[in-house]
Amino acid sequence: MKMNKEDIKKIIPHRDPFLFVDEITDYVPMTYAKGIKKFDESMDFFKGHFPEFPVVPGVILVEAMAQVGAIIVLQHDTYKGRIAFFAGANKVKFRRKVLPNDVAVIECSITKMRGNFGIGFGKIYVDNELAAEAEVTFAIQ
Template structure:
């Protein structure tokens, strides 16, 4: 299991953009499972929406991308490199993520050729699929 300190040794994200709290499963270069405990104190809830707080879908996608980044950048040959979005395809949001949710994030690499690749990403709350997307990336 990786905590915040270990995650920050792998990916460059920091508060308020670090959107994963722990990694419970990791196959270097292949896949990772991470969790985000969604708190009412998240900075995005100030304006999204004050009377009915909902985690923005783009931030769920970002959390999924960070989960994939941990998998890719933990591989020895990628240590110290950066990973960027190449695209977001087939994104679907199936339910809302609200304060108090424990967001489970699973990202698996399905194709990689050199610095380019594609990952399948799925987010769950209580084993219910709440979001999914195909994420393309490049390593620099």
């Protein structure tokens, strides 16, 4: 199942400039999704992070993984129309810089669901190279 940006906006409440998933290219209900985000050089955060050497902030990479995780869970009938709040991040590792105009492939797998709480594990690749990974925790309201 593929989703474009308009489809994604029907699932999660995030909007530009804080929507960090352009499309979903692969989706397995309540299990896994793969998304794409092009970090266009015109994005505002590049102006200050860092002016002489722009890099996508690590927290934005973690947020992108969490958004893909939210897309997985909020497609389920039990959670449709609700909001997944980011509750925590563990095992966060940044392995390479993500630069202006890089295209990030964002993968997330749901590893645990208990009621309205869940855990996912995400990875981001740029040019087939692992750029970041994190365990993300969320609460659904």
